Amino acid sequence: MNNPYIVLPIILQLVAAVVLMFFWTKTKAQKVLSIIFSVAAVLVAAYLLVEVWHSGILITQSGNWKAPFGITFVADLLGVTLVLVSSIAALGVSIFSAGSMREERLKFGYYPVFHFLVMGLQGAFLTGDIFNLYVWFEVIIISSFVLMTLGGKKAQLEGAIKYVSLNLLASSLFLIGIGFLYGLTGTLNMADLSIKIKEIQNIGLVNVTGGLFLVAFGIKSAIFPMYFWLPASYHTPPPAVTAIFGGLLTKVGVYAMLRTFSLIFGGDEFMTVTISIIAALTILGGAFGAMSHRHMSKIFGYLIISHIGFMMVGISIFTEIALLGTIFYLIHDIIVKTNLFMVSGLVLKINGTQDIKDLGGLYKSYPLLSLLMAIPLFSLVGIPPLSGFWAKIFFVEGALEAGDYLLVISVILGSFLTLWIIGKVWTEVFWKKGENLPKQANGVYFDELPPIGKWSMVFPMLLLSFVSLYIGLGAKHVISLSQKIATELVDPSSYIQVVLQNQVP
Amino acid sequence: MKSIIFKTSAKYLLPVLMLFSVFMLLRGHYLPGGGFVGGLMAALAFILHSFAFGLEETKKMIVVHPGLLMPIGLFFALMAGIAPWVFQEPFMTGLWYGEPLRMVGMVGTALLFDIGVYFVVIGSVLTVMFSIREII
Amino acid sequence: MELLLILIIGLLHAGGLYMLLRRSMFKMIIGLILLGNGVNLLIFLLGRLTKGHPPVIDGNAKIFSEIYADPLPQALILTAIVIGFGLQSFAIILIKRVYQVLGTDDLDELNSTDEEI
Numbered sequence: 001m002n003n004p005y006i007v008l009p010i011i012l013q014l015v016a017a018v019v020l021m022f023f024w025t026k027t028k029a030q031k032v033l034s035i036i037f038s039v040a041a042v043l044v045a046a047y048l049l050v051e052v053w054h055s056g057i058l059i060t061q062s063g064n065w066k067a068p069f070g071i072t073f074v075a076d077l078l079g080v081t082l083v084l085v086s087s088i089a090a091l092g093v094s095i096f097s098a099g100s101m102r103e104e105r106l107k108f109g110y111y112p113v114f115h116f117l118v119m120g121l122q123g124a125f126l127t128g129d130i131f132n133l134y135v136w137f138e139v140i141i142i143s144s145f146v147l148m149t150l151g152g153k154k155a156q157l158e159g160a161i162k163y164v165s166l167n168l169l170a171s172s173l174f175l176i177g178i179g180f181l182y183g184l185t186g187t188l189n190m191a192d193l194s195i196k197i198k199e200i201q202n203i204g205l206v207n208v209t210g211g212l213f214l215v216a217f218g219i220k221s222a223i224f225p226m227y228f229w230l231p232a233s234y235h236t237p238p239p240a241v242t243a244i245f246g247g248l249l250t251k252v253g254v255y256a257m258l259r260t261f262s263l264i265f266g267g268d269e270f271m272t273v274t275i276s277i278i279a280a281l282t283i284l285g286g287a288f289g290a291m292s293h294r295h296m297s298k299i300f301g302y303l304i305i306s307h308i309g310f311m312m313v314g315i316s317i318f319t320e321i322a323l324l325g326t327i328f329y330l331i332h333d334i335i336v337k338t339n340l341f342m343v344s345g346l347v348l349k350i351n352g353t354q355d356i357k358d359l360g361g362l363y364k365s366y367p368l369l370s371l372l373m374a375i376p377l378f379s380l381v382g383i384p385p386l387s388g389f390w391a392k393i394f395f396v397e398g399a400l401e402a403g404d405y406l407l408v409i410s411v412i413l414g415s416f417l418t419l420w421i422i423g424k425v426w427t428e429v430f431w432k433k434g435e436n437l438p439k440q441a442n443g444v445y446f447d448e449l450p451p452i453g454k455w456s457m458v459f460p461m462l463l464l465s466f467v468s469l470y471i472g473l474g475a476k477h478v479i480s481l482s483q484k485i486a487t488e489l490v491d492p493s494s495y496i497q498v499v500l501q502n503q504v505p
Numbered sequence: 506m507k508s509i510i511f512k513t514s515a516k517y518l519l520p521v522l523m524l525f526s527v528f529m530l531l532r533g534h535y536l537p538g539g540g541f542v543g544g545l546m547a548a549l550a551f552i553l554h555s556f557a558f559g560l561e562e563t564k565k566m567i568v569v570h571p572g573l574l575m576p577i578g579l580f581f582a583l584m585a586g587i588a589p590w591v592f593q594e595p596f597m598t599g600l601w602y603g604e605p606l607r608m609v610g611m612v613g614t615a616l617l618f619d620i621g622v623y624f625v626v627i628g629s630v631l632t633v634m635f636s637i638r639e640i641i
Numbered sequence: 642m643e644l645l646l647i648l649i650i651g652l653l654h655a656g657g658l659y660m661l662l663r664r665s666m667f668k669m670i671i672g673l674i675l676l677g678n679g680v681n682l683l684i685f686l687l688g689r690l691t692k693g694h695p696p697v698i699d700g701n702a703k704i705f706s707e708i709y710a711d712p713l714p715q716a717l718i719l720t721a722i723v724i725g726f727g728l729q730s731f732a733i734i735l736i737k738r739v740y741q742v743l744g745t746d747d748l749d750e751l752n753s754t755d756e757e758i
Contacts, residue, residue, distance in 0.1 A: 142727055
């Protein structure tokens with residue numbers, strides 16, 4: 001079905017960025033406008049989800065060029081769900097940055113760049129063209145470069161060098177992959193590629209191209225041998241930036257893998273085995289890394305890697321039940337990881353440090369706040385009614401069904417290690433008897449903030465905790481949504497049919 | 506680079522290059538050229554001027570901060586993108602105004618988009634170049 | 642012509658990778674630029690070469706009477722060049738800043754964010 005307005009989430013973020021650029025130095029106006037635009041984006045995304053749920057996949061051919069010649073924007077359930085979840089996370093971060101971001105960073109265009117970043121994310125989720133996906137990826141990484149270096153502290157610059165160089169390399173590999181695909185099939189539309197790639201005789205070359213995509217998206221989503229840039233750079237920018245990075249950036253890589261491996265490559269045995277080994281090693285590598293660190297943001301950074309591994313489980317098995325787990329986990333992880341980095345940002349704001357050896361006694365001084373922070377921490381582990389739990393059942397079930405016992409063991413071990421790590425963080429930061437930490441001269445502490453500043457940091461956590469409680473307790477709805485998405489991924493024929501409309505398949 | 510020949514020629518080259526960049530911008534729809542090339546050429550004209558007369562002089566001449574050209578250009582491009590929505594057409598569909606005008610050619614959203622690109626390119630190239638020059 | 646392009650692409654990729662593996666930050670960025678150019682040429686080659694027939698079609702022509710070049714690879718390369726221009730200029734400014742703040746060009750000395758626990 002055609003609907004010209006499905007690009008509205010992208011346009012809205014662009015409008016937000018352009019409007020905010022005109023208010024370059026007026027930071028108060030920027031804060032208010034950014035929150036207003038983010039709320040509007042959530043509403044638009046929710047409307048779009050309802051629309052797609054009721055009337056099926058919606059498309060628009062930009063410039064009125066028929067597919068496969070023009071760039072098609074496709075709003076299928078997977079894309080739209082991620083648009084909604086990412087705009088909720090972005091709303092949280094937008095409010096959180098209003099309270100926690102320093103003035104001098106806001107004056108260098110933090111908010112416009114932030115909206116460009118979110119625009120890139122929404123574009124990547126909605127596009128149906130592989131080269132356009134590359135363009136959105138570039139929009140994302142160039143905005144993330146700016147956000148990462150904004151402020152120019154020593155550690156930030158050092159982390160940024162690693163982040164920038166590896167991302168540039170990944171983009172080059174992605175582009176090589178696109179070049180091969182175009183050379184092989186003569187088309188860039190993903191639905192059209194899906195049909196034409198099956199007619200290629202030279203399976204080896206298709207697999208090499210698939211490998212290039214795996215490496216390119218793998219660097220971006222930090223899977224096993226390519227994750228070292230993430231813990232080296234993610235803790236360096238301010239907490240609000242880390243929250244949006246940790247919550248959303250690596251997940252775009254996972255989304256791109258889901259899309260390309262469901263539509264273009266897939267069903268190849270060598271690839272399946274490789275991805276399953278990578279998934280197991282990613283889970284364990286991330287968890288062991290997290291165990292060996294004491295800095296809260298670094299621990300959470302390694303946990304991102306470990307949980308990317310969980311999502312790779314679904315991509316490697318590629319049955320409906322395992323994909324159901326991946327989709328569910330993706331939705332849960334975006335919300336919870338964003339929330340988690342806000343928690344570590346708030347801890348930093350309260351105590352002036354993130355070293356868990358020095359921290360302590362938070363439960364005694366802020367009991368209610370600690371309970372709020374417990375929600376994302378224990379959702380991440382997946383204590384039964386909370387949101388992380390349901391997805392893991394599907395992973396184990398899917399892996400058992402496929403007979404891949406390596407994955408079963410690593411998923412269970414990975415969850416167990418996550419529990420151990422979160423337990424350690426909880427006892428060290430919240431239950432242990434606190435010491436008086438030396439105050440840093442230049443920082444503004446949480447106690448000294450005006451009430452509105454305090455609320456702007458606590459409210460987004462409340463919002464995201466509420467969402468993650470909903471995912472956990474109202475799992476029925478999320479599971480039926482994920483079920484439908486997983487069915488569409490396993491059998492993409494309806495996607496292809498809608499995109500290519502009047503074409504003979 | 507304060508040679509008199511360079512300074513004098515830069516003074517006359519600036520308007521010529523600007524005119525040429527606008528020419529490039531306008532012929533871009535059917536022939537080689539367009540907003541990006543035109544924008545680069547205009548930015549080069551300003552950079553040449555800054556080499557001859559120093560950065561401060563050029564900044565004084567442009568008056569506005571070159572960074573401001575970016576949101577303006579983006580705004581034009583955005584308008585060109587969403588204008589077709591008024592006529593229930595998909596995003597970015599080309600809309601054209603009747604007959605071609607003299608000197609300008611066909612007027613439509615594609616031209617508006619190109620003008621947007623032109624401003625964004627001038628703005629971003631000058632911002633990058635000026636900040637590199639300031640660091641060095 | 643294809644053979645020449647293949648050789649150039651191979652050389653650019655090899656040079657780019659070699660430069661990336663060096664320890665100097667400055668050489669790393671040169672490596673990335675070489676690699677980017679290699680990739681652009683690769684797309685150009687994979688989009689099939691058509692010699693002497695630009696993808697600009699005469700305005701009065703009603704039918705395509707002869708072969709003309711595929712405009713899509715050229716559009717892709719142009720986009721990639723523009724994006725590459727933005728990313729590389731950012732990376733160069735970043736390297737300059739890093740060199741000013743840290744006073745070193747050696748990537749092996751940029752390990753404080755990795756090592757501290």
